[in-house]
Amino acid sequence: MTYPVLPYYAANAATKLSLDIVGQAIYEFNGSNTDAIVSISKTSKINVLVDLKVSSLSDEIIESILKLYNNGVASVFATVEEGNEILSKIPNARITYKSNTLVNETDKSIALSSISVATEKASESVTSFVFALQGSSLDELKSITKLGYIPIVKSELLSNEYENIPSNVYPIVEFIIPSLVTDRADGLFTTLVVDSSNQCLGLVYSSIKSISESIKTQTGVYQSRKHGLWYKGATSGATQKLLSIDLDCDNDCLKVVVEQSGSGFCHLSTNSCFGNFNGLKSLESTLVSRKQDAPEGSYTKRLFDDEDLLNAKIKEEAEELTDAKTKEEIAWEAADLFYFALARCVKYGVSISDIEKNLDMKSLKVSRRKGDAKPKFIEKKAEAPKKVEAPKRVIGSGDKIHLNRVNAETATPEEVEACLERPIQKSADIMSLVTPIVENVKQNGDKALLELTAKFDKVQLESPVLKAPFSEDMMQISDKVKKAIDISFENIRIFHEAQNQKDILTVETSPGVYCSRFARPIEKVGCYIPGGTAVLPSTSLMLSVPALVAGCKEIIFASPPGKDGKLTPEVVYVAHKVGAKCIVVAGGAQAVAAMAYGTETIPKCDKIMGPGNQFVTAAKMLVANDSNALCAIDMPAGPSEVLVIADKFADPDFVASDLLSQAEHGIDSQVILLAVDMTDKEVDLIDEAVNRQALALPRVDIVRQCISHSTTIQIKTMEEAFEMSNRYAPEHLILQIEDAESWVPKVDNAGSVFVGALSPESCGDYSSGTNHTLPTYGYARMYSGVNTATFQKFITSQVVTKQGLSEIGCAVMDLAEVEGLDGHRNAVRVRMEKLGLLPEGY
Structure with missing residues (x-):
């Protein structure tokens, strides 16, 4: 911005109308004067800005800000914290970030404030503003204006007059003149006159006197090089009403916008000095x-x-x-x-x-309509079939906790399919919230990470990272828990060590042609361990032990701090056992961004593994698709889920316990029971067990909400059950059926299978040795759970001997010729020719 910014703190249209030919208007917004500002922004010929003056950004205040944006307010002045909150709730918001000194009226000196004008490319431009207090001298203001600062002046201190005005009032013209430059010997300023549609009317010249007079009279007044002051239309009647004055980017040309009346601008009675409009x-x-x-x-x-x-x-x-x-x-x-x-x-x-x-x-609107045409203008089309919803109900605190129930024999295929649909994730909405967070960390590193941790976790940290070696006082856990971690650690290590391909796989594909494949560890890996409603040290085991087995050179942990600012001691203990380089003390999208791009203190990772909420998942997908990040991820993920196949021989208490162990993860978890050839009374026994066990759980409120959208589907045959399970592709599949092991070959899609009545999902989550970081949301159709290979990449090599070149050389040359790649063909030909292997015709 190269023109003055003039404040109008009171929403007073009468005052503003005499001043709006220059600069921009700033109004205080206190949450209750929305309509007054909207009224002014709709009628103003210049940009209107709003300075936030509210104690908290409630939903009502955000709605008011949205209304301001939708009605022409150009920008909202906000602190960084307020601006981030607005951005998280209003897409494409226009925010000007400010420091507190912008409106510091207690300081009796001129307060300088550096303000970054927020754009989609943050910090693209920086403009310095000066808050001019009553008593500041005009010379001071003129000097700092000349240096490029933009003055912010209260409206009652401003005047369109430039002569014979009180000493405590500033002429508006004095904020334009210091910025103007000219290389003309007569000191005049080149002036482009346009109408309100930016149609050029003519080129004239202005002087300090003519600019002052034009602002005073609010008419077109210029400087004639022959006749002095030129009051446009004074003799011809083709007068001009002054609408606004602006400067170009170099401050060496004035742009004067007018409303032309009479025969036109030119003395030849044409619309402009360049002829009539067309x-x-x-x-x-x-x-x-x-x-x-x-x-x-x-x-x-x-x-x-x-x-x-x-x-x-x-x-x-x-x-x-x-x-x-x-x-x-x-x-x-x-x-x-x-x-x-x-x-x-x-x-x-x-x-x-x-x-x-x-x-x-x-x-300028940030709220967009859907944009559909009215029905009478749209050709009638066959109505799409109404979407069938899965049964849902609200379970009150006194209601019985049990799954919904659908019988596949009597229900329609659509009703059954609806029960298998996952909760809808609004990825576009989530991405709009996550992207600014990731970009903030990418651009500002540790500073952004500390600010975001303070905002989301309500914890003030001095550093966003803990570096190894970790002190003993950070790993204070009981001997019982330590023993449990050690047993789990060893079982996970044994199982994943068995997966570790150490030998080089070599195959002779043709005589004398040897192709090999060998594993190499990914050098730097990030392990994300969630926090939130449940502390998950088990996840740190499931991610870091395979990384240790694979031979990764640097293992980086990331986990959000507790309310006391400390990390879960069990997580720190696991980090110590695997030799982690450091722990990022942060969660959410900001932790993912820190590991993906690196910061001043956090190493950049080559691959990030680990589960998390929808914001973590969105951040992982975002960085994986950013070629600048060069960072891979383990898999997409959604809320946790379990599908249990049970028959009439299953113990109702066992089935209920498996359903509840998954339901307590979160309200968006999904629990499905396929009851094979079971009567209603047999299913009733499971419902009773679910209710009885749920009421005894500390997380019963979470369970209650999860169960409200979970379903029991009664099915006649085991074949139907496995067909349905494979279609659903569950994260966890539990087989509580007779002769369970014989049915495992029927499993095509699942993250992990728990076979038999004595194999609860909990064992796989903690200590059996298999990995519990698994594909969810149906991704088990094409992704594996985390394993040793997750932390490795596989390299191939080949050795071609003379005999081998003789065997495949002609085939290579023939295919290269078909593709028109003569360089490829020649690389083989010159070798075969020198070795005397080249057949005639090649």
Whole structure:
């Protein structure tokens, strides 16, 4: 911005109208004056800014800010914290970040404040503002304006006058003059005069005197090089109303926007010094003239007099435009439509400038309509079948806790399928919240990470990372828990060590051609361990032990701090056991971003593993798709889930316990029971066990909400059950059925299978040795759970001997010739020729 910014702290339209020819207006927003500011922003010819003056950004305040944006407010002045909160709730918000000194009225000196103008490319430009307090001298303000600062001055201290004004009032012109530069010997300033539609009227010159007089009279006043001050239209009657004054990017040209009246700007009675307007501007001028004095019998006068005819012609031309196909037809029909539409506008006193202002206003909106046409303009189409919803109910605190129930024998296929649908994740909405967080950490490193941890975790940290070796006082856990971790650690290590491919796989594909494949560890890996409603040290085992087995050189942990600012001691103990390099003390999208891009203190990781909420998942997907990050992830993920297949021989208490162990993860977890050939009474026994065990759990409120959207599906045969399970592809599949092991070959899609009544999911979650970081949301159709290979990449090599070249050389040359890659063909040919292996014809 190169022009003054003038404040109008009180929403006083009468005061503002005498000042709005220069700069921008700033209003205090206190949460209750939304409508007053909206009224001004709709009528103002200049940008309106809002300075937040509210104690907290409630949902109501955010809605008010949204209304301000949608009604033409150009920007909201906010602190970094307030700005981030607005961005998280309003997409494409226009925020100007400020420091507290911007409005520090207690300081009796001039307060300087550096403000970054927020754009989609954050920190793209930085503008310095000066808050001018009563008592600051005009010379001080002029000097700092000349240095490039933008003054913020209370409206009561400003005047359009420039002579004989009180000592405590500043002439507006004095905030323009210091910025102006000219290389002309006479000291005049080049001035471009345009109308409200930015149509050029002519090139003139201005002086300090003419600018001052123009602001005072709010008319077009310029400096004639021959005759002195030139009050435009004083003799010809072609006067100008001054709308605004602005400067170009180099401050060496004035742009004066006026409302021209009379015969036109030029002394030759043309619209501009470059001739008359054409196109829409010329048509508007003609229509205005016809409205005032149309000859009798003219078609335009008939349109103005006959409202029904005019409206019918607009509809007729709109229809013809939609039917036009070629470029020439579309241009012709659009011209007809514009003529009749503009005739209606002129009839009701609407100018092209009014239309353009509305277009500009709509471009400022941050709330978008869906944009569908009215039904009467849309061709009737066959209605899509109504989506079948899975059964859901609200379980009150006194209600029995049990799954919904659907019988596949009597329900429609659509009703059964609805029970297998996952909760919808609004990825676009989530990404709009996550992207600013990731970009903030990417750009600002540790500083952003500390600020975001303070905001989301309510913890003030001095450093976002703990580096090894970790002190003993951070690993204070009981001997019982330590023993449990050690047993689990060893079982996980044994199972994943067995997966570790250490030998080089070599195959002789043709005589003398040896192809090999060997594993190499990914050097730097990030292990994300969630916090939130449950502390999960088991996840740290499941991620870091395979990384240790694979031979990763650097293992980085990330986990959010508790309310006391400390990490879970069990997680620190695991980090110690695997030799982790450091622990990022942060959670959510910000932790993922820190590991993906690295910061001043946190190493950049090559791959990030671990589960998390929808924000963690969105951040992982975001960095994985950013080629600048060069960071892979283990798999996409959604809420945790379990599918239990049970028959009439299953113990109801065992089945209930498996369902509940998953339901307590979170309210968005999904629990499904496939009851095979079970009667209603047998299913009732499971429901009773679910209710009894749930009421005894500390996390019963979470269980209650999860169970409300979980379902028991009664199925007749085991084959149907496995077909349905494979279609669903569960994260956890539990087989509580007779002769369970014999049915495992029927499993095609699942993260992990728990076989038999004595194999609860809990064992796999902690200590059996298999990994509990598994694909969810149906991704088990194409992803594996975390394993040793997750932390490795596989490299191939080949050795081709003379005999081997003789065997495959001709095939290589023939295929290269087909593809037109002569360099490939030649690389084989020169070798075979030197070895005497080249057949005739090659």
